[in-house]
Every structure is written in structure tokens, then in C-alpha cells.
Amino acid sequence: MIRFFLLSIMLVSNSIFSILEIEILKGSDNLSKIAFVPFGIEDGVEEDYGEQISQNIEKNMLLFGEFENLDKNEMLSYPSSEDDFFYRDWKVLGVDYSVIGRVNSVNALGNLNISYSLFNINRRIKILEGEIVGGEDNIEDISKIISNRIYEQITGLRGIFDTKLAYVINSDVDTYQICISDIDGKNEQILFTSKSPIMSPDWSPDRKKIAYVSFENGLAEIFIQDLKSGDRDSIQALGMTNSAPVWSPDGKSLALVVSFSGNPDIFLYSISNKRLIRLTNHYGIDTEPSWSPDSKKIIFTSDRSGSPQLYEINTKSKRKKRLTRDGNYNARGRYFPDGKSIFFVHGNDGNFQIAIKKLSSRYIETLTSTSLDESPTISPNGNIIIYATKDGSNGYLGGITLDGKARFSLPVKNGSVREPAWSPLIN
């Protein structure tokens, strides 16, 4: 049995409503059906908690269109322990998995003990059980942890319900904001508001800082902002343009682009000694660096062949390799978490779409069908890509799951949202 004590680390939110909300456009090709049974409650526990937790878990699991649920009103029974659980009640309703649980009071201080079980109906076995102790104030976080466990058990992938998203909002002509929120759009925080453009947010691996580009002083400048204190530091690279910062996997340096005299090249910037090391040196445009998960290579965009294409460079040997050849626009590449594939923006007949490619193959697979898609970011488990796109003059975020090809969108209520950046997992 897993026992888990939750520390109450709640972020204070600047805004009370969420700007982003996920809308499922198309579910996975092979949807599994899950029954989320309202959790039972012990005498003395506030009645709502049982239903709240199962509803939170349900919302999380359905977030990206990967599963369908069984309506509560169709359930034949509401078991809260294994003794009351009968597989046939769920089999007849075409359910693939059932989640049950129980909320017990630990003490008068508001601590709860929440036990939960997951059953595979087709195989007629319990595949997961666990227990969490936490405060009443942490129901949302507790639900996320349980959701992660269930997701991991069913899909074999890491759960991502406690990850976050950073993005840039342009609410009117000269208001730019960099924001972060939970992955479901809740608990939005505005990190910085400016009258000048903000670009390229990127999370530090420990999720404590965000690097981004701001034009507040009239030119493109890189800032690192601490999320807890709100402190902002310019890294003072002092080129004509300083941009495209991305954290190394160990968090000790940034790969970034500096154009000293009008020739953008890739540099490594050490955060501790503030020194720049040149990585590329070419008269063409070199930009949009991103690290391989093992830190050994950096993928980047270069127009050295006459059109933007993706290359990778070994940070030690400086050996370069061209990665894309098909099409006249392949840019802003990122590695998958396993390092074996890349995703990027692929220009094709005047359309700009999100594409993926295995490093071992030449074949480019286009994932999206709108025409102005950019800034793709991948979930830490490598299964979901969120990207920016446009409808009329409003920018919104789109999403796709790679295994089931579910599609969803994150429309913004006011203005345009762009440049999503998925946070790492907390470890």
C-alpha cells in the first residue's frame, strides 16, 4: 500500500478564473470506458468530499479525450469497498475500468485518509490500490495524485495531471502577459505584463524559474524570472538580438541565440559564471536551439542551405548533422523525451503544421491540419503535443494525443494565446 503525505504547497493565484479551458474536439480512436464511482465516506466526514474526489479524478482522466466515462445515473451500484464490488455490474454496461474509493477521517484537524482501487473489468482483477493522507484543503492535489496513478496503470505512461503550462497572452494591441496555469487551465498566475512583446517562455527543469524574451527595453532581451519571489534578471548578453533561451536538462545553463552584429548564432550560457560559449558560427541564421534529453546534442534551425531546416550539433565535438530534407520549411525542432524522435513546424504548400519524424527515418508525419500552427510543446510523458494556432485574428492552443489521435483545443476567453510551454514533472 502506498502512503503519501501531502505538504500544502498551494500557489497563490493572481486571478480567480481560468483563461484556458480544454474542449475535446475528437476522442481517441479506441476509447476505453471508465466508471468513476462516487467515493464512500465515513461517518463524520463532510458528505461532499466523496463525490468531489471522484469527480475531480473523472475530470482529469477525461481532460485530453483519451477515455470516456460511464454516466453516474447508469451505474447499477455504488460500491466503495472491494467486498461490495461485482464485476458483472460493470461488464453489462460495457465498462473497461472502474475506480472506487473511500474517504475516512484521520483526526479533528481536517486530515483525511483516502483509499482507492482500480479494477480491470475485462480481466476481472484489481490492478491498483492505494491510500493517501492529506488535508481538506488539498482535495484537488490529492485527486491529481490519484489520477496520475490510475493513468499510469491504464496507459503505462507517466501521469501528467500535476504539470503546468506557461504561455503568452496578447489581450489587446499593446498588452502582453506571460502566464502559467495548471494543465487544466486552473490557477492561472500572471508573471509579467508589458506593453512590448514577450516571447519564448521555457521552464527550468526544477519548475522554479521561467526564461523568456522581452522587448520592454526596445530590443529582444532574455530574462529569467523566479516564480516564487517574482524577481526578474536580464542575462545581459548584450547582442543586437538576444533570444530563444532553453534550459539544459541539468538546469545549469541555457542554450540561446545572440546576434552581436546581425548574425544570429547559438551559444551556451552558464548561469553560475554568466559566460557565453559559442556553439555555431555561420553567416546564415542559426536559431531555435533545444537540448536532447541526454544533454549531448542541441537541435537548431538554420537557413544555411537556403531555407530553414533542422540540424543537430554535438555540444562537445561540435559535429553537425542535417536532420530534415523534405520541404522548404522545417523549423523549431524539439526532441521527444526518449530522444529518438523530433517534433517541429513543417511548411507544406503554404501551410505551416506540426510534424514529427523519427531520427532513424526520413519520413515526416504531419499531425495537424490547420494552416498557421507553431510553437509545439510536448507533455513530459511524450504522448501529448499542445501547439499554437489561429482562427481569424485570435490565437488559441490546439492539442493532440499521439497514441489515440484525440484532439482538443484550449480557447482563450479574451485576446490571443500563443507559445505554450509544458512544464517538466516534479521529481
Next chain:
Amino acid sequence: MRRLFMEPIGIFILAMLCQVYSCASNVSDSVERIQYASVAGEEYLQGDKLDTNLDDKVYFDFDKSTLDAEDKNLLEQYLPAIKKAKIVRLEGHCDERGTREYNLALGERRALEVRDFLVVKGVSGKKIRVVSFGEEKPLKSASNEKAWAENRRVEISLY
């Protein structure tokens, strides 16, 4: 491992380009007061924006930074005013297609192409300031060929 150290040209251009711009509150119709401040915040000077009766933009093809005959012709007409100005500000822009960071670099390329043309024509490079906004500040927000063509531009302002 090669360590970056600013080449002399880098230092020279850096010194020039450290100047940054921010609008002061005092703005009238024909004269825009602007303030220059260095990134380090050491140096401040003020100037008036000069009015010319010429189109203040040159336009580019998609993913290109080369000047065509029409652009060069416009810049030629501009030359007398440019030579009189204390500061020439060149602001490079792109359309929304393609990626943001690549467009930031492309906007810079476009502004530099104009700078190089002016320098060849005898304008002192010292008074030219170059900045790129990539695709971040479109003139037209629509997503069609006409809007894109207007957004792929270098704006020239004289002070």
C-alpha cells in the same frame, strides 16, 4: 572549445546598438518625442522624429531579405533626408507564417539589408540603429496574402 570573446566589430556595433528606445508621454501629431537609453542605463538623449513626405516602409517576399529595384528606388529618394538625420532607426518585421524565433532573426536580416544599402550609399553606419520585432508587431492582423505582404517590412524613422 572556443570561448566567445567580443570581436572588435562586435564591440563597435554593440556600443551603437546598446541604445534602446522608449516612447515618452509627450506625443504630438507631427513630432514624436522619443528617449534613447542605453541598456546599462548610463546614457540618455532625446530627439524629435523628423517628418518626410516619403513612404517610410520597404517590403519583402516571404522568407526573403533581399531588396528589389522598387525598394532601392525608394531608399534613394530617402537619402538626402537620411543624410541630414542624426539617427536612422530601422525596424524589421515579418508576417505571421513560420516560427517566431526564426522570424525574429529574419526581421533583423531585413533591417540589416536596408542598413547595408544605406552604408554603401554613403550613410554613416554609426547613426543607424537596427531592431527586429519578428512577427510580434504586425500592421494587419488578418491572415491573408494582402496582410502578410504589408507585414513583411522594414520601417524607417529619422530623428
